[in-house]
Amino acid sequence: xxxxxxxxxxxxxxxxxxxxxxxxxxxxxxxxxxxxxxxxxxxxxxxxxxxxxxxxxxxxxxxxxxxxxxxxxxxxxxxxxxxxxxxxxxxxxxxxxxxxxxxxxxxxxxxxxxxxxxxxxxxxxxxxxxxxxxxxxxxxxxxxxxxxxxxxxxxxxxxxxxxxxxxxxxxxxxxxxxxxxxxxxxxxxxxxxxxxxxxxxxxxxxxxxxxxxxxxxxxxxxxxxxxxxxxxxxxxxxxxxxxxxxxxxxxxxxxxxxxxxxxxxxxxxxxxxxxxxxx
Amino acid sequence: xxxxxxxxxxxxxxxxxxxxxxxxxxxxxxxxxxxxxxxxxxxxxxxxxxxxxxxxxxxxxxxxxxxxxxxxxxxxxxxxxxxxxxxxxxxxxxxxxxxxxxxxxxxxxxxxxxxxxxxxxxxxxxxxxxxxxxxxxxxxxxxxxxxxxxxxxxxxxxxxxxxxxxxxxxxxxxxxxxxxxxxxxxxxxxxxxxxxxxxxxxxxxxxxxxxxxxxxxxxxxxxxxxxxxxxxxxxxxxxxxxxxxxxxxxxxxxxxxxxxxxxxxxxxxxxxxxxxxxxxxxxxxxxxxxxxxxxxxxxxxxxxxxxxxxxxxxxxxxxxxxxxxxxxxxxxxxxxxxxxxxxxxxxxxxxxxxxxxxxxxxxxxxxxxxxxxxxxxxxxxxxxxxxxxxxxxxxxxxxxxxxxxxxxxxxxxxxxxxxxxxxxxxxxxxxxxxxxxxxxxxxxxxxxxxxxxxxxxxxxxxxxxxxxxxxxxxxxxxxxxxxxx
Ligand SMILES: Cc1cc2nc3c(=O)[nH]c(=O)nc-3n(C[C@H](O)[C@H](O)[C@H](O)COP(=O)(O)OP(=O)(O)OC[C@H]3O[C@@H](n4cnc5c(N)ncnc54)[C@H](O)[C@@H]3O)c2cc1C
Ligand code: SF4
Numbered sequence: 001x002x003x004x005x006x007x008x009x010x011x012x013x014x015x016x017x018x019x020x021x022x023x024x025x026x027x028x029x030x031x032x033x034x035x036x037x038x039x040x041x042x043x044x045x046x047x048x049x050x051x052x053x054x055x056x057x058x059x060x061x062x063x064x065x066x067x068x069x070x071x072x073x074x075x076x077x078x079x080x081x082x083x084x085x086x087x088x089x090x091x092x093x094x095x096x097x098x099x100x101x102x103x104x105x106x107x108x109x110x111x112x113x114x115x116x117x118x119x120x121x122x123x124x125x126x127x128x129x130x131x132x133x134x135x136x137x138x139x140x141x142x143x144x145x146x147x148x149x150x151x152x153x154x155x156x157x158x159x160x161x162x163x164x165x166x167x168x169x170x171x172x173x174x175x176x177x178x179x180x181x182x183x184x185x186x187x188x189x190x191x192x193x194x195x196x197x198x199x200x201x202x203x204x205x206x207x208x209x210x211x212x213x214x215x216x217x218x219x220x221x222x223x224x225x226x227x228x229x230x231x232x233x234x235x236x237x238x239x240x241x242x243x244x245x246x247x248x249x250x251x252x253x254x255x256x257x258x259x260x261x262x263x264x265x266x267x268x269x270x271x272x273x274x275x276x277x278x279x
Numbered sequence: 280x281x282x283x284x285x286x287x288x289x290x291x292x293x294x295x296x297x298x299x300x301x302x303x304x305x306x307x308x309x310x311x312x313x314x315x316x317x318x319x320x321x322x323x324x325x326x327x328x329x330x331x332x333x334x335x336x337x338x339x340x341x342x343x344x345x346x347x348x349x350x351x352x353x354x355x356x357x358x359x360x361x362x363x364x365x366x367x368x369x370x371x372x373x374x375x376x377x378x379x380x381x382x383x384x385x386x387x388x389x390x391x392x393x394x395x396x397x398x399x400x401x402x403x404x405x406x407x408x409x410x411x412x413x414x415x416x417x418x419x420x421x422x423x424x425x426x427x428x429x430x431x432x433x434x435x436x437x438x439x440x441x442x443x444x445x446x447x448x449x450x451x452x453x454x455x456x457x458x459x460x461x462x463x464x465x466x467x468x469x470x471x472x473x474x475x476x477x478x479x480x481x482x483x484x485x486x487x488x489x490x491x492x493x494x495x496x497x498x499x500x501x502x503x504x505x506x507x508x509x510x511x512x513x514x515x516x517x518x519x520x521x522x523x524x525x526x527x528x529x530x531x532x533x534x535x536x537x538x539x540x541x542x543x544x545x546x547x548x549x550x551x552x553x554x555x556x557x558x559x560x561x562x563x564x565x566x567x568x569x570x571x572x573x574x575x576x577x578x579x580x581x582x583x584x585x586x587x588x589x590x591x592x593x594x595x596x597x598x599x600x601x602x603x604x605x606x607x608x609x610x611x612x613x614x615x616x617x618x619x620x621x622x623x624x625x626x627x628x629x630x631x632x633x634x635x636x637x638x639x640x641x642x643x644x645x646x647x648x649x650x651x652x653x654x655x656x657x658x659x660x661x662x663x664x665x666x667x668x669x670x671x672x673x674x675x676x677x678x679x680x681x682x683x684x685x686x687x688x689x690x691x692x693x694x695x696x697x698x699x700x701x702x703x704x705x706x707x708x709x710x711x712x713x714x715x716x717x718x719x720x721x722x723x724x725x726x727x728x729x730x731x732x733x734x735x736x737x738x739x740x741x742x743x744x745x746x747x748x749x750x751x752x753x754x755x756x757x758x759x760x761x762x763x764x
Pocket of ligand 2: 349350351352353354356379385386389390391394395396412413416742
């Protein structure tokens, strides 16, 4: 059992959890993820690690309540435990001195980009971070991101903070003005955002890494549910990724694969909330 | 004492009389009924039936009976059958357990027709089928579980710890044997439940989870420590187990768990599954128990499974039970080349599974949401034998045809799981990236590290994985006693 030792609401159905999992905390590197099961009859869901603390043995994750599993998670409090947490899974993000790196986080993808930005900065890169949300009050981890970035740029859809628009608008400007060469872009967020970023940088030939989040079961390369098309070849996001070259990823396929169980998930969620309200 | 002891009054049949007795097949759930449920197919023998079947054994006098030669772990088959005939079922169980610690499982999943029963002397005669050794093995194991005392007490007095990676049949065997020898044993398993393929691959209707849990409980009662959710190579590495965690030796039994795909267009469509995913959803994640578990699973009209091994049979029969009206096998070779256990093929056919041979898929076709709606295949004919000695199928020009489907399962084999091999320096791999280990000792090229089962041989069988585990346990003990590598 893996105890929840901290939790915080981040607004809009997003919660932060600190989970006691010392073995994972001492091992995890930026870009890796865990798979958790809330209870003994639940699904296995992959979640990117936002932070780890080797000293108190905790792993921090941010989770948006979307379906039954995440809803059940959101009902847990400090002191409750998760049935299973396994990790750290996936290949860590490549962290070396590239020069100037743009780190882009959209929505709760900011949680996933954070440890990467931090590690890149510590490795001597100039880190320009672009984070975005729908509105100012929904922007996650701004202070943390600012602390690990050489420069932090913000976009909000409603213009309540930073540039009005989306992260790609900011990126477009940044790569458009050619003030300085950008050696690498790393983007994590909704698939549609990662696709848009990759389309932008392709023209400029800036190497772009994205972190993919397909449906997974085991996370160890056994089931193949998480297969993605990269350069028209089948890759397993769990063991070959989750990071891939954004210019080679078939994003449309990923979006369709993510939709496959939508109806079942919706039914299961509705059934769950109904039961819940009755009890 | 077995309660069947006084059931058998006649112990002295002559060979002729024995040869006259008909082989007893196990009573089973009727096909029409079972094809819509996940309950085990055969019910197993009654004590009377077991004794009658045991009487068919003519008790060959050769030093090593033929059947024993066919069993990869050389169970004293003659000995245990003799005890069944006498009605002493518990003694029979004990006899089997001298060499095979998981008889309830082997009795159910071994390809007996290629092993013990293949060599059985009476089976090689024209008119008499072999003794039903597997059924008998299953019977005594189940009998013992019901009436016997399976609790084994051991003392961990060797003062040394051994780490076992992977909780499949290879790992479970090593763990059990070393524990009995007095070692402290820990199993590290990547998934949230141990059992390996027995848990995530082989379905409930063939190997009920309850039987597996029973065997796992025996291990736990013996004191084997089980760490689930531990992916070696990620959570810990082999080197860490040896250097930091105080283990004196490591056994790797991680299986051949990475699915192969066909590499044809459309394979990325929704509704095209690897057999591992399809079966894992249903077994490990219990999608067969929809009312209690959260795992989503689709259903439709037509399901096609590509392949003809045990995995393919399990997938297609699972599909039928999930509610697909039409579940079929498409296989690129002919009936003769199928590798599945005979019993499973029979059961599948009884259940109405259609088998189509000499068919090769060329592409999957999807709708605008990228859900699979059809598969295009071509017909094949058999040419010259290939490296495996089987005649190579070659496509017939212009024979393409399209079949409408809602789901496809690809069951054409597996590759080595890369996580442990890639994170363990100093351990040689072969050209297919399986671990190189000595066949007799399980030793790898890295000191203190042993390996066995599918991660060494490639996908094989439960009993071979167990056999490898047995040998490895002996040589791990030897290594730890002498310190000589
Ligand atoms: C669907 C199906 C049906 C089959 N039917 C039959 C049959 O009827 N008869 C028969 O004899 N054989 C059958 N087989 C083959 C048989 O199951 C295998 O040969 C056998 O299970 C191999 O045993 P193993 O211990 O080597 O590996 P596995 O059973 O594969 O177990 C390996 C275990 O290691 C774990 N693991 C993997 N990587 C790691 C890691 N890095 N860290 C920790 N743990 C890890 C896995 O999660 C798994 O639990 C079948 C196989 C399948 C897939
Ligand atoms: S273990 Fe398998 S091969 Fe050996 S006797 Fe039993 S069924 Fe036959």
